[in-house]
Amino acid sequence: MAILSCEHLTKEYLSGEGVVRAVDDVSLLFQQGDFCAITGPSGSGKSTLLHNLSSLEQPTGGRVIYNGEDLSKYNDNQLSILRRRRFGFVFQAYNLVQELTGLENILLPVMLDRKAPDEKYLNKLIDVLGIRDRVGHLPSAMSGGQQQRVAIARALANKPAILFADEPTGNLDGKSGKEVLSLLKYVSHELGVTLILVTHDLHVAQQAQRVLTLEDGKIVRDSKHAEGN
């Protein structure tokens, strides 16, 4: 069974010029442990698709199914619990809490869920991500690459089933971008986390097992079908 799927997913926005169909009748299946990149030109609907798949936004048409559950039947509270426990998020702009140290940022989602931290697991994450000597510092004392690695640790702290990433290397220079991407890929694989990553960078997309290409809100290419695997 697919861990996540969408059927005829559509998202329309009302704007000054009328209705914009940012995602247009998209149906997809994601298997557990997959690493899938979503690519396409600016404005093609990549972020909108990610937001709707991850229930950060509600579709205007179609539905999203997580682990056999139709999310259109969930209320806001059920959705926020699902996001907190089963999904992790990494964004271009790290989004760390500036007043908290790296470690406090990483622990935040676990604390919000009133759970006892799995220290062994978190220590392993911190070591694999190479941020042991940075986690006592505030984000302002970290490089962009270090901040993003802390953000990845935070996203994985609750052992999510799916990690959603929107241009996670977008603010980084080539070298730190590559490091962050290979770490993201490595940890997700090690932990069996499904990784769904938006990028307009073809070098980044090439690292994925599967590449989906969006244009005008529609999937115009799915490497999974293109190569018959």
Ligand SMILES: Nc1ncnc2c1ncn2[C@@H]1O[C@H](COP(=O)(O)OP(=O)(O)OP(=O)(O)O)[C@@H](O)[C@H]1O
């Ligand atoms: N909240 C919103 N209200 C109105 N229109 C929106 C909203 N969010 C996105 N759009 C429109 O939907 C379309 C898709 O936007 P989206 O941000 O998903 O594109 P994208 O592929 O992520 O682009 P980029 O590569 O620049 O991040 C665009 O035409 C955009 O202007």
Ligand SMILES: [Mg+2]
């Ligand atoms: Mg975007």
